[in-house]
Structure formats: C-alpha cells, structure tokens
Amino acid sequence: MNMKQQPIGIFDSGIGGTSIWKEIHQLLPNENTIYLSDNKNAPYGQKSTQEIVDLSVKNTEFLIDKGAKIIVVACNTATTNAIQYLRNNYNIPFIGIEPAIRPASLKTKTGTVGILATKGTLNSALFEKTTSSLSDEITIIEQVGEGLVELIENGKIYSDEMTSLLKKYIDPMLEKKCDYIVLGCTHYPYLLPQIQEITGPDVQIIDSGEAVAKQVKNILSQQNLINESTAAPSNVFYINKEKAVLENMLKDYNQSKIDYLDF
Ligand code: DGL
Numbered sequence: 141m142n143m144k145q146q147p148i149g150i151f152d153s154g155i156g157g158t159s160i161w162k163e164i165h166q167l168l169p170n171e172n173t174i175y176l177s178d179n180k181n182a183p184y185g186q187k188s189t190q191e192i193v194d195l196s197v198k199n200t201e202f203l204i205d206k207g208a209k210i211i212v213v214a215c216n217t218a219t220t221n222a223i224q225y226l227r228n229n230y231n232i233p234f235i236g237i238e239p240a241i242r243p244a245s246l247k248t249k250t251g252t253v254g255i256l257a258t259k260g261t262l263n264s265a266l267f268e269k270t271t272s273s274l275s276d277e278i279t280i281i282e283q284v285g286e287g288l289v290e291l292i293e294n295g296k297i298y299s300d301e302m303t304s305l306l307k308k309y310i311d312p313m314l315e316k317k318c319d320y321i322v323l324g325c326t327h328y329p330y331l332l333p334q335i336q337e338i339t340g341p342d343v344q345i346i347d348s349g350e351a352v353a354k355q356v357k358n359i360l361s362q363q364n365l366i367n368e369s370t371a372a373p374s375n376v377f378y379i380n381k382e383k384a385v386l387e388n389m390l391k392d393y394n395q396s397k398i399d400y401l402d403f
Contacts, residue, residue, distance in 0.1 A: 143209055143365060144209075144364075144365055144366060144367050144368060144369070145172060145367050145369050146172070146207045146208065146209035146365075147171070147172040147173050147174045147206065147207060147208055147209070147374070147376075148164060148168070148171050148172070148173045148174070148208065148209065148210055148212060148356065148360075149173075149174050149176070149200075149203030149204070149206065149208025149209075149210065149211045149212065150164070150173060150174070150175045150176070150203075150211070150212040150214045151175070151176040151177075151178065151196075151199040151200070151202075151203060151211070151212075151213065151214060151215070151218070152175075152176075152177060152178070152214045152215040152218075152326055153177075153178050153179070153181060153182040153183060153184040153185075153195075153215055153217065153218070153289070154177055154178065154179040154182040154183075154289065154292075154293050154327065155177050155179065155292070155293060155327075155379075155385060155386045155389055156214075156215070156289065156292060156325065156326040156327025156328070156329075156330070157175065157177070157214030157215055157326045158175065158177075158377075158386070158389050158390065159214075159326050159327070159329040159330060159347075159349055160212060160214035160237065160326050160349050160352055160353070161173065161175050161214065161375075162349075162393075163349040163350050163352065163353035164212065164352075164353045164356055165375065165393070166353070167353040167354065167356075167357055168353070168356065168357055168360070168366075168367075169373065170366075170367050170368075170369070170370075170373055171360075171366075171367050171373060172367065172373050172374045172375070173373070173374075173375045173376070174203060174206050174208060174376050174377075174378070175214075175375075175376070175377045175378070176199050176202055176203060176378050177377065177378065177379040177380070177381075177386060178195060178198075178199055178380060178403075179293055179379060179380060179381035180380040180381050181195055182289060182290075182293055183217075183258065183289040183290060183293075184215065184217045184218060184258070184260060185217050185257075185258025185259050185260040185261065185284075185285075185289060185325070186258075186259060186260070187260060189221045189222075189260075189264070192217060192218055192221040192222050192260060193221065193222045193225050195218070196213065196218045196221075196222035196223075196225070196226060197222075197225075197226070197229075198403075199218075200226055200230055202378075202403060204230065204232060208232065209232070209360075209365050210232065210233045210234075210235065210356065210359060210360060210363075210365065211226075211230075211232055211233070211234050211235070212234075212235045212236075212237075212352065212356060213226070213234060213235070213236045213237065214237060214326050214352075215237070215325075215326055216237050216238060216239055216257060216258070216261045216324050216325050216326060217257075217258045217260040217261050217264075217325070218236075219236030219237050219238055219266075220236075220238060220260070220261045220264035220265075220266040220267050221260055221261075221264050221266075223236040223266075224266075233359050233363065235352060235355050235356050235359060236352075237326060237348050237349075237352050238266065238267070238270065238324075238348065239255055239257055239261065239267065239270075239322050239323075239324030239348065240322050240324075240346050240347060240348045240351070241253060241255055241270060241271065241274070241280060241322050241324075242270065242274065243346065244320035244322050244344075244346055245274045245275065245278045245280075245320075247320060247344070248278065248318075248319055248320050249319055250317045250318065250319045251277055251278055251279060252278075252279045252280075252281060252316055252317050252318045252319070253278060253279070253280055253281070253318055253319075253320045253321075253322060254280075254281045254283065254310075254313035254316075254318035254320070254321040254322065255280060255281070255282055255283065255321070255322045255324050256283050256285045256288075256309055256310075256321065256322070256323060256324060256325070256328060257282075257283075257284070257285065257322075257323075257324025257325050258284065258285065258289070258324075258325050259284045259286070261324050261325065262282050262284060262324075279316075281312070281313050281316050281318055283309045283312070283313065285305075285309060285325060285328065286305075287301075287305050288302070288305060288306075288325070288327065288328065288331065289325065289327050291305070292327045292330055292331075293327075293381075293385065294385070295384065295385040295388065297330055297331065297334075298334075302331070302334065303334065306331065306334055306335060306338055307338055310335060310338045310339060311338070314338075314339060314343070318343065319342065319343055319344065320343070320344050320345075320346065321335065321339065321343055321344070321345045321346075322345075322346055322347070323335075323345060323346065323347040324347075326347075326349070328347065329347050329349060330389075332345060332347075372395065373395075374397070375393065375395060375396040375397065376396070376397050376398075376399065377390070377396060377397065377398045377399070378399050378400075378401045378403075379398060379399070379400060379401065380400070380401055380402060380403050382400075383398050383400055386398055
C-alpha cells in the first residue's frame with residue numbers, strides 16, 4: 141500500500157468523535173479511516189493534564205502502529221491538553237479540535253458568547269490563551285457540561301436526565317443574553333436538536349467539526365497524501381467497551397466495521 145492509501149487515524153475518549161469522523165467521511169469519502177474510541181477511560185474531561193497526555197500518547201501509538209498517515213485528535217479535551225506534546229514527540233501531522241469561540245466572538249451581536257465544554261478543556265492553558273486574546277468587549281460564559289458525555293456514552297441522548305441537565309446549563313446562558321453558543325466537546329453535536337429546542341431559533345449553536353474536516357483535506361493536499369485510489373474505502377472502528385451505542389450511531393454507514401479491542 142502506498143502512503144496515500146494509508147488511513148486517516150482518528151481518536152477520541154469515546155464515541156463523540158464520530159461527529160468529526162462523519163464530517164471527514166463526507167468531505168473525503170475516498171479515504172480509508174481508522175477510528176479509536178477509548179470509552180474505557182472516558183470521560184477525559186475530569187482527568188489531570190498528565191493523564192490526558194498519557195492516554196493521548198497511547199492512542200497515537202496505536203494509530204501509528206496501524207499505519208495512520210495523519211492523526212486527528214477528535215477530542216477538544218485531548219487537543220487542548222496534549223496536542224503540543226504529541227506534535228513535539230511524533231513525526232506525523234496532527235489535526236486537533238478547539239472550541240470555536242473566536243469565530244463566535246466575531247459574529248455575536250449581544251457581545252456575549254456561551255461555551256459548553258469539559259472541565260479539562262475550560263481549564264487548559266490553550267483555552268485560556270485563546271480567550272485572553274479576544275476583544276475585551278466580548279463576555280464568555282463558560283459552563284462545564286458535567287455528566288453529558290457519560291449519558292451519551294450510555295446511549296441516553298434522549299432522556300429526561302439529559303433534558304434537565306441541558307436546561308440547567310443552557311438557561312443561564314440565555315438569561316445572560318448569549319446569542320452564540322459554542323459546543324466545545326465532540327460529543328455535543330449529538331445534542332444539537334435538543335439544545336436548539338431550549339434556545340429557540342435566534343441563538344446560533346456552533347461547533348468546529350466542518351472546519352476540522354477542511355483542515356484535514358488541506359494538510360493532506362499540501363503533503364500530497366490524498367488517496368487517489370478508486371477502491372472502496374475501509375472504515376474501521378476500534379472500541380474498548382460495548383459496541384451497541386456506537387453501532388447505533390453508525391447505522392447509516394453500513395460499510396463501516398466495528399471491532400472490540402482490549403486496549
Ligand atoms: N469528546 C471529548 C471532547 O471533545 C471528550 C469528552 C470527555 O471524555 O470528557 O472534549
């Protein structure tokens with residue numbers, strides 16, 4: 141297999157990063173992909189920076205062993221805490237995902253932007269650096285989405301528990317007149333319809349998934365790594381906990397293969 145046909149490697153603490161995989165697959169349908177879902181260790185958002193770095197190293201080495209030509213850190217928590225370490229230590233291109241607060245801050249009319257993310261992302265030095273570079277006229281309302289990842293991982297996207305947690309997190313943002321809400325965790329795009337129902341149509345909800353897919357395409361083009369083969373692509377998902385919820389998320393993608401792996 142030549143380098144162009146090697147897979148795009150993607151990892152997340154769990155199944156949330158499939159929201160990024162879907163964007164990548166839509167933009168680059170010809171590419172082979174390997175997705176690693178480290179559910180056994182989810183959520184990363186409550187862990188220390190060192191623990192997040194160690195898990196990100198383990199995931200990266202797994203994907204490199206599988207022949208990845210580029211690695212997408214499909215997790216805001218891992219990106220904001222570990223991508224610098226990964227870039228410094230591995231000779232492979234890394235694409236990360238960070239909360240889209242800069243674009244939101246440029247578009248807001250009320251001057252107040254809400255962000256829902258994990259504790260690990262909101263406490264990271266990278267997030268602090270981004271927020272401190274924004275105009276003084278912008279107010280950022282930070283909210284830790286405690287419990288949301290666990291409910292998604294357990295297949296409880298549509299549940300009373302989820303509805304009440306979302307209301308608890310979103311209502312204060314609306315009271316403070318946020319007109320943009322940034323989803324700073326790759327699990328949260330799966331909650332978009334419910335969040336939009338709480339906010340009503342006047343609040344814009346944004347995430348960085350599409351931008352990440354475009355960046356993957358740019359880097360692959362720049363490095364002459366776009367897969368030009370016309371063979372049907374292979375999309376393999378490795379998971380270290382039960383497969384059922386992931387299977388359900390991928391039910392419209394019947395060419396994908398899900399393998400349980402003890403890692
Ligand atoms: N999907 C993740 C993120 O984007 C991680 C959530 C977690 O494991 O806490 O931050």
